[in-house]
Amino acid sequence: MPDNASTPAAMSRHEEAMRILADVPREPGVPKPDPILVADHVTRSFGGLKAVDVSHVEIQRGSITALVGPNGAGKTTFFNLLTGFDTPDTGSWLFNGKDLAGVPSYRVARMGMVRTFQLTKALSKMTVIDNMRLGATHQVGERMLQALLGLWRGQEKTVTAQADELLARFKLLEKREDFAGSLSGGQRKLLEMARSLMTDPTMVMLDEPMAGVNPALTQSLLEHIKGLREQGMTVLFVEHDMDVVRDISDWVIVMAQGSVIAEGPPGEVMRNEAVISAYLGGHHDKALTDSGVSFTEEASGT
Amino acid sequence: MDWSYIFAVMVTSAFGLQAIVFGLAAIGINVQFGYTGLLNFGQAAFMAVGGYAVAVTVVELNMSFWWGVVFGLIGAVILALLLGVPTLRLRADYLAIVTIAAAEIIRLILRSVTFKDFFGGSDGKQAFADGFFAMNFLPPDADLRIGPAVVNESQLFTYIVGWSLVALACLVVWLLVRSPWGRVVKGIREDEDAVRSLGKNVFVYKMQALVLGGLFGALAGFITAVGAQNVNPDSFKTDATFFAYAILILGGAARVFGPVLGTVIFWALFQGTDVFLRQAIDAGVPIVSLMDGTQAAVLRVMLVGLGLMLLMIYRPQGILGDRRELALDAR
Ligand SMILES: Nc1ncnc2c1ncn2[C@@H]1O[C@H](COP(=O)(O)OP(=O)(O)OP(=O)(O)O)[C@@H](O)[C@H]1O
Numbered sequence: 279m280p281d282n283a284s285t286p287a288a289m290s291r292h293e294e295a296m297r298i299l300a301d302v303p304r305e306p307g308v309p310k311p312d313p314i315l316v317a318d319h320v321t322r323s324f325g326g327l328k329a330v331d332v333s334h335v336e337i338q339r340g341s342i343t344a345l346v347g348p349n350g351a352g353k354t355t356f357f358n359l360l361t362g363f364d365t366p367d368t369g370s371w372l373f374n375g376k377d378l379a380g381v382p383s384y385r386v387a388r389m390g391m392v393r394t395f396q397l398t399k400a401l402s403k404m405t406v407i408d409n410m411r412l413g414a415t416h417q418v419g420e421r422m423l424q425a426l427l428g429l430w431r432g433q434e435k436t437v438t439a440q441a442d443e444l445l446a447r448f449k450l451l452e453k454r455e456d457f458a459g460s461l462s463g464g465q466r467k468l469l470e471m472a473r474s475l476m477t478d479p480t481m482v483m484l485d486e487p488m489a490g491v492n493p494a495l496t497q498s499l500l501e502h503i504k505g506l507r508e509q510g511m512t513v514l515f516v517e518h519d520m521d522v523v524r525d526i527s528d529w530v531i532v533m534a535q536g537s538v539i540a541e542g543p544p545g546e547v548m549r550n551e552a553v554i555s556a557y558l559g560g561h562h563d564k565a566l567t568d569s570g571v572s573f574t575e576e577a578s579g580t
Numbered sequence: 581m582d583w584s585y586i587f588a589v590m591v592t593s594a595f596g597l598q599a600i601v602f603g604l605a606a607i608g609i610n611v612q613f614g615y616t617g618l619l620n621f622g623q624a625a626f627m628a629v630g631g632y633a634v635a636v637t638v639v640e641l642n643m644s645f646w647w648g649v650v651f652g653l654i655g656a657v658i659l660a661l662l663l664g665v666p667t668l669r670l671r672a673d674y675l676a677i678v679t680i681a682a683a684e685i686i687r688l689i690l691r692s693v694t695f696k697d698f699f700g701g702s703d704g705k706q707a708f709a710d711g712f713f714a715m716n717f718l719p720p721d722a723d724l725r726i727g728p729a730v731v732n733e734s735q736l737f738t739y740i741v742g743w744s745l746v747a748l749a750c751l752v753v754w755l756l757v758r759s760p761w762g763r764v765v766k767g768i769r770e771d772e773d774a775v776r777s778l779g780k781n782v783f784v785y786k787m788q789a790l791v792l793g794g795l796f797g798a799l800a801g802f803i804t805a806v807g808a809q810n811v812n813p814d815s816f817k818t819d820a821t822f823f824a825y826a827i828l829i830l831g832g833a834a835r836v837f838g839p840v841l842g843t844v845i846f847w848a849l850f851q852g853t854d855v856f857l858r859q860a861i862d863a864g865v866p867i868v869s870l871m872d873g874t875q876a877a878v879l880r881v882m883l884v885g886l887g888l889m890l891l892m893i894y895r896p897q898g899i900l901g902d903r904r905e906l907a908l909d910a911r
């Protein structure tokens with residue numbers, strides 16, 4: 279880890295990210311000092327509906343960035359476009375300086391950008407440990423001839439050890455031999471996230487990782503996500519719970535009706551007029567707390 | 581009623597030519613449908629490619645039997661590529677439609693008058709199997725007697741080769757499905773987007789499964805050709821594909837020995853009911869003897885259908901399948 283020796287180990291990445299992002303203007307599409315992902319003019323329509331219309335957005339390397347917005351804002355569609363699961367009408371985007379437009383989804387994952395799904399995709403007829411093993415990349419035994427010749431046993435041990443380590447971290451080790459289909463919804467979320475980490479990613483895109491996870495588990499999931507940042511990964515995640523957003527993110531990007539309408543640190547962005555009206559749809563005489571979107575506490579505290 | 585004859589027919593059918601041919605075809609479908617989730621409804625076409633490659637190579641091209649085998653295998657690979665390239669990126673049902681149509685097109689070309697000189701039209705092709713039987717190492721009088729049934733040395737040789745191929749195919753499937761390759765295709769069967777998100781080229785895996793299953797189909801074609809010493813377009817009707825599916829589901833899909841067990845039981849029962857009904861008619865058993873032999877042949881197909889329905893209701897996972905895996909679907 280290229281950790282700066284002068285900063286203390288705990289929270290160093292978070293503080294570093296906050297320090298770097300402190301001087302970035304709070305406006306939609308603002309350039310970042312060291313972006314890992316830069317998207318330009320990405321649009322996608324479904325019939326007459328423009329689901330995504332992002333003119334410019336950048337994600338800071340090594341930070342946790344939250345992507346928020348009301349239902350139907352286009353967050354999942356934007357994720358799908360960036361990761362090659364959907365094709366945009368227009369647009370280009372660079373990941374680590376490489377053009378990703380037209381790159382198929384499996385290759386995006388191999389390049390280090392891995393995503394999870396809003397509707398969890400645990401492979402239910404496979405055991406938990408097999409789900410995990412599947413995540414490992416560059417397995418010789420995944421090639422047909424090598425599989426036939428049995429030239430994969432050595433690597434399988436390494437892969438399994440790595441999988442067990444992650445399962446332990448995500449408290450799923452007791453479920454190791456169970457079918458993934460027998461897990462609860464929250465456990466499947468955990469499994470999907472752990473499995474995505476088996477690909478050894480540099481950027482993790484999580485679509486509502488906390489949805490359906492009980493509060494006790496949420497806390498540990500949040501710690502895991504913070505842990506990813508400490509390991510030097512970049513995290514972009516979609517989340518509706520503003521407490522969660524405020525707790526872990528360094529930067530927040532707000533989408534509404536397909537476009538980025540605001541950006542800024544979590545405390546500030548929710549005081550933005552455009553954001554409040556996007557969430558409340560015109561009735562912005564009300565405070566956001568009354569609507570159940572609870573971030574005024576921080577807003578009033580600053 | 582001659583019970584020993586019925587029993588002899590059941591035993592010879594359980595291990596006979598049809599059992600081998602459909603066992604191989606079902607092993608191919610097991611790779612495609614059972615493990616990878618690909619609906620190939622055109623397995624009959626792969627069998628036809630194998631069978632006709634041998635016949636045409638020997639009879640029309642005057643080349644050896646072995647070249648026929650080589651051409652048959654190459655032909656099966658080409659057919660799989662032709663079917664897979666346009667469809668495997670699309671939803672699963674496209675492959676089903678394209679394969680069933682392609683199989684019929686191929687069969688109609690084989691039996692067409694236009695190509696009669698080459699493919700033999702509806703008569704098919706004969707007299708190409710000498711090269712195969714030249715390898716027969718069994719002594720000329722090595723007949724096998726099972727009660728009143730006699731298996732001559734040519735048949736016995738074909739069965740030995742056939743069951744060896746079945747064993748080889750099972751070994752290949754067993755080695756593959758327990759490897760990381762098998763893990764990927766089983767993942768694809770369930771949710772290909774999940775597998776894609778983990779960096780696997782799903783298209784390539786589906787293509788490999790389609791090709792491998794097609795190659796097993798071609799092996800089935802070789803055996804049916806040499807065993808009958810005849811290839812005929814009507815042996816490769818869509819029925820052949822669906823018999824192979826029935827066998828796979830009976831034995832248990834996504835189980836290495838599912839197709840083998842399925843084919844043994846299926847053919848024993850299928851031919852067993854046939855002789856049973858015929859004997860019952862001859863013996864004047866009440867009600868049954870109201871039918872004639874042709875009707876009895878139709879009735880046994882109905883009985884197979886009934887049996888499959890009962891199987892789907894009471895044991896949908898097949899004989900070797902794991903019910904827990906099915907139960908997980910409901911969630
Ligand atoms: N496959 C599709 N076909 C048609 N319309 C679609 C499709 N996918 C998304 N949409 C539309 O695009 C818009 C954006 O959807 P998207 O799923 O990206 O929203 P979201 O921001 O992820 O919402 P949520 O917070 O509810 O998950 C919605 O209006 C939706 O109806």
Ligand SMILES: [Mg+2]
Binds near residue numbers: 353355396485
């Ligand atoms: Mg969404």
